[in-house]
Amino acid sequence: MRNFVLLLIAVMTVAAQNATVQGQQAMDQMWGESVVKLRAENARRGQLFDEGNYAMFIHWGLYSMLGNQVDGKTYYGIGEWIMNPRMAGIPVDEYKQLAKRFNPVDFDAKKIVAIAKDAGMKYIVITAKHHDGFAMYDSDMCDFNIADATPWQRDPMGELANACRDAGLGIGFYYSHNQDWTFPGGGNGPKVDDQGQAATFDDYFVNKCLPQVNEITTKYGPIELVWFDTPGKMPKHYVQQLVELVHKNQPNALVSGRAGHGLGDYQTLGDMEVPHQNVPGMWESVDTTNDSWAYAWYDENWKSPKEILKRLVACVGRGGTYMLNIGPKGDGSVPGRAAASLKAAGDWIRRYPQVIYGTDASPWQHALPWGDVTRKDNTLFLCVFRWPDDGRLYVPNLLTSIQSARLLGADSSDSLPFRSEQEWAVIELPPRPVDPLVSVIQLDLKSPPKVDPVWAVDPAQSTEVLAEFAEADHAVKEKRRWMEKFGEWKGVVHVHDFGGDGRAVWKLDVHRAGTYQVDLVYSGTGRLVWQVGIDGGEKIQNQQNASHNYQAFPIGWLSFPEPGTYSVFARCIDGDVESASLKSIQFDPVELMSDANQE
Incomplete structure (x- = not known):
C-alpha cells in the first residue's frame, strides 16, 4: 500500500x-510572452521585427569623437554629417586623420546590450559604415577602418554581435551603400583616385561596397537585418546585387526599405516619423532619443520615458515596429540620461509585455483622445496616457460587446464597471491612475473587435483631430516636412490653399450634446481670420495672429445641439490667406449648467 x-x-x-x-x-x-523569451537564434525570418516591435538603433563612428564641435565651433544638427559641406565641410584628408585619435576605451558591448535588453528591445542595428566611409569593423577591403587606422585596433561589430547572441538579442548592421564621402567614386565622394585617375561609381561598388556587404553578412554569424540608407539615384542593378547577396549569405535576414527601388523586405518611414494612421504591411519607424542620431555635445533634449512609450505604443498601435536610436560618445560610453530614460520605459514594458510584443494594430486606426490601443485577438489594451478627471473613460463606437474590463497592475480580482451609451463604452475608473507612466486597461471582448473608426469628440477631455483626417474641399491637403536643425526632421500633413471656398472638413461623432471651446493649430504670417462651423448649423469666426511653427489659437465656442455625427469645417477667409497652413482642430468641453442638464 x-x-x-x-x-x-x-x-x-x-x-x-x-x-x-x-x-x-x-x-x-x-500574452505574447513567447516573444519576450524568444532567443534571436530561434526566431524565424523577421520574427523579432514583426512580433518584437521594438529595437535599438546605434549611430557611432569617428564623428562621435567630434560631438558636433570642430575647431572650437559648434555645428547644430545631426552629428554623423559633420564632415559634409552642409555642416563643417571637413576635407577628406583631414577627416581621415581623425582615425589616429579615435580610442574609444569606454566601449563595452555587454553594457550596451544590457541597456537594450533592460529597455525591452529585441535586436540592435549599428552603423558598420556610415556616409563618411569609415568601417567600424575589421575590413579587408579598405584601410580606413577601426582595426587598421586607429590606436584601438578592436572590432566593436564583432564584440557587439557576440554580446547580443549571449543575451538572446538579434544583431543587424547599417551600411551606407550609395554615399561614401572618402572612397573614390562613392556617392558624393572624391571623383578621382589616389593616382589622379577618374573614378566611377562602379569602381566604388565593385572594390568596396559589394565586398564589404559580403563581409558584414559572413563574419558575424546569423544577423537580423542589413539596414541600407539613402539610395539616392543609385541604379537598380546595383541594389539588386546587394539584396541578393544579403539573402544568399543570410537567408533569415531582412533588408531595410531604404535599399531603394522597392527591393527592401519592408517599408521604412521617414526619419523621426511616427504615423498617425494605421499603415498596412511590415514597416518601421526610426527615431532618436534626443534630436541627433550621432552624439552631439550640446544635445540634452532627451525624450522622457513617457514620451518614449507614447511613440512606441503609437507605432505598435499603427501596426509597425519602433527602432529608437542612441548615440554613444567618442569614448564609446552611452549618455547616462538616455540610458536612464530607456530603462524606465523598459520597466513599464516588463510590467505590461502583452501590450507591446506580438500584438496587432488598433481597430480604431488612430490614437484616441486619452491615449492609444493595441490588440491581441479578442483583447484590447487601452493605454491611458491622460487619466480622465471625472473618473470615466469614454471608448468611442465600440460595436463589439465587452466581456470584462480590468485595470492591469491593480488587484486582479477587481473588475471595472462598464456600461454602453449610444455605441460608446463608458468605463468607471478609480480616482487616480495605478501606474505613474501609463495605466493599462484590459478589455476582453465577446468576439473580434469591430469599431467605427470615425473621429470622436470626447465629452470629458480635450480632443485634437489632425488635418490629416480632414477632407480638403476646394483646398489642398499634403505632407509638409522641414528641418529645425540640419537633419532634425519635423513634419505635418496640412491643409492649405484656402482661396475662394477652400476649407477642411471633418466627419466627427459627438457623444454628448453641449458647448465646446474650439482652437485651431496653424501657421502663417500676419493676422488671419478663420471661420469654423457645422454644416447646416452654427458658425463662428475670429482673427488671431499667426505663427511660423504651428501654435494653438482660440476661435470660440461651438455648440452641438444633440449627439450624433456632424460635418465640421474650418477655413481661412481673410488676411494673408496664401500663408495659412492648418494642422489640426481642437475641442474642449465647456461645462455649463444647461449642458449638464442635457444629460
Missing part, C-alpha cells in the same frame, strides 16, 4: 507539473 501511495503521489506531482507547464505555455501564447 505504501508503494502504491508513493506512486500515486509521484504521478499526481508529475501531472501537476505538466499542468503548470501547459498553463504557463498557454499564458505565454496568450
Whole structure:
C-alpha cells in the first residue's frame, strides 16, 4: 500500500507539473510572452521585427569623437554629417586623420546590450559604415577602418554581435551603400583616385561596397537585418546585387526599405516619423532619443520615458515596429540620461509585455483622445496616457460587446464597471491612475473587435483631430516636412490653399450634446481670420495672429445641439490667406449648467 501511495503521489506531482507547464505555455501564447523569451537564434525570418516591435538603433563612428564641435565651433544638427559641406565641410584628408585619435576605451558591448535588453528591445542595428566611409569593423577591403587606422585596433561589430547572441538579442548592421564621402567614386565622394585617375561609381561598388556587404553578412554569424540608407539615384542593378547577396549569405535576414527601388523586405518611414494612421504591411519607424542620431555635445533634449512609450505604443498601435536610436560618445560610453530614460520605459514594458510584443494594430486606426490601443485577438489594451478627471473613460463606437474590463497592475480580482451609451463604452475608473507612466486597461471582448473608426469628440477631455483626417474641399491637403536643425526632421500633413471656398472638413461623432471651446493649430504670417462651423448649423469666426511653427489659437465656442455625427469645417477667409497652413482642430468641453442638464 505504501508503494502504491508513493506512486500515486509521484504521478499526481508529475501531472501537476505538466499542468503548470501547459498553463504557463498557454499564458505565454496568450500574452505574447513567447516573444519576450524568444532567443534571436530561434526566431524565424523577421520574427523579432514583426512580433518584437521594438529595437535599438546605434549611430557611432569617428564623428562621435567630434560631438558636433570642430575647431572650437559648434555645428547644430545631426552629428554623423559633420564632415559634409552642409555642416563643417571637413576635407577628406583631414577627416581621415581623425582615425589616429579615435580610442574609444569606454566601449563595452555587454553594457550596451544590457541597456537594450533592460529597455525591452529585441535586436540592435549599428552603423558598420556610415556616409563618411569609415568601417567600424575589421575590413579587408579598405584601410580606413577601426582595426587598421586607429590606436584601438578592436572590432566593436564583432564584440557587439557576440554580446547580443549571449543575451538572446538579434544583431543587424547599417551600411551606407550609395554615399561614401572618402572612397573614390562613392556617392558624393572624391571623383578621382589616389593616382589622379577618374573614378566611377562602379569602381566604388565593385572594390568596396559589394565586398564589404559580403563581409558584414559572413563574419558575424546569423544577423537580423542589413539596414541600407539613402539610395539616392543609385541604379537598380546595383541594389539588386546587394539584396541578393544579403539573402544568399543570410537567408533569415531582412533588408531595410531604404535599399531603394522597392527591393527592401519592408517599408521604412521617414526619419523621426511616427504615423498617425494605421499603415498596412511590415514597416518601421526610426527615431532618436534626443534630436541627433550621432552624439552631439550640446544635445540634452532627451525624450522622457513617457514620451518614449507614447511613440512606441503609437507605432505598435499603427501596426509597425519602433527602432529608437542612441548615440554613444567618442569614448564609446552611452549618455547616462538616455540610458536612464530607456530603462524606465523598459520597466513599464516588463510590467505590461502583452501590450507591446506580438500584438496587432488598433481597430480604431488612430490614437484616441486619452491615449492609444493595441490588440491581441479578442483583447484590447487601452493605454491611458491622460487619466480622465471625472473618473470615466469614454471608448468611442465600440460595436463589439465587452466581456470584462480590468485595470492591469491593480488587484486582479477587481473588475471595472462598464456600461454602453449610444455605441460608446463608458468605463468607471478609480480616482487616480495605478501606474505613474501609463495605466493599462484590459478589455476582453465577446468576439473580434469591430469599431467605427470615425473621429470622436470626447465629452470629458480635450480632443485634437489632425488635418490629416480632414477632407480638403476646394483646398489642398499634403505632407509638409522641414528641418529645425540640419537633419532634425519635423513634419505635418496640412491643409492649405484656402482661396475662394477652400476649407477642411471633418466627419466627427459627438457623444454628448453641449458647448465646446474650439482652437485651431496653424501657421502663417500676419493676422488671419478663420471661420469654423457645422454644416447646416452654427458658425463662428475670429482673427488671431499667426505663427511660423504651428501654435494653438482660440476661435470660440461651438455648440452641438444633440449627439450624433456632424460635418465640421474650418477655413481661412481673410488676411494673408496664401500663408495659412492648418494642422489640426481642437475641442474642449465647456461645462455649463444647461449642458449638464442635457444629460
